[in-house]
Amino acid sequence: MESTVGYALRKVCVYVSAVAMILFAIVQLSLLKLLSIISPGLMKKIHLKMGEKFTMTQNPKFKYEDWGPSFFSLVFIKTVLSVNWCSLGLEAFEGFAAPDTALFTLDGKKTSIHRFLKGNRPLVLSFGSCT
Numbered sequence: 303m304e305s306t307v308g309y310a311l312r313k314v315c316v317y318v319s320a321v322a323m324i325l326f327a328i329v330q331l332s333l334l335k336l337l338s339i340i341s342p343g344l345m346k347k348i349h350l351k352m353g354e355k356f357t358m359t360q361n362p363k364f365k366y367e368d369w370g371p372s373f374f375s376l377v378f379i380k381t382v383l384s385v386n387w388c389s390l391g392l393e394a395f396e397g398f399a400a401p402d403t404a405l406f407t408l409d410g411k412k413t414s415i416h417r418f419l420k421g422n423r424p425l426v427l428s429f430g431s432c433t
Contacts, residue, residue: 309395309398312393312395313393313395316393317390320386320389320390321390323386324383324386324387327382327383327386328383331373331374331379331382334348334349334373334374335374338374346366346370349366349370349373350366388404389403400415402414402415402416403415415427
């Protein structure tokens with residue numbers, strides 16, 4: 303197990319990188335919004351190029367006009383910021399306790415992973431598709 307000082311330094315790095323990601327998202331969204339006002343055609347081209355990395359543009363039913371403008375909506379910006387804020391500092395380090403990640407139940411109530419722990423029994427999380 304590593305020292306407490308090493309753990310603290312790694313934790314600080316996690317917080318600094320999370321804040322840097324939030325600032326990067328704000329700057330990027332601001333610049334893209336400014337570009338969309340100055341040159342909408344160029345903005346569309348950049349957006350489509352960014353979408354290629356995530357296969358968004360490969361779906362023929364997915365039109366830019368349907369999803370492009372949503373990147374500058376208040377809802378999108380709030381979602382990006384809230385996801386980054388909620389996961390601030392949540393990083394797993396070998397030999398230390400796992401972070402208590404927020405979860406949402408099927409009926410939309412917020413809970414946490416630690417709520418499902420029962421004594422010393424291990425908790426197994428399975429991520430994947432059921433299709």
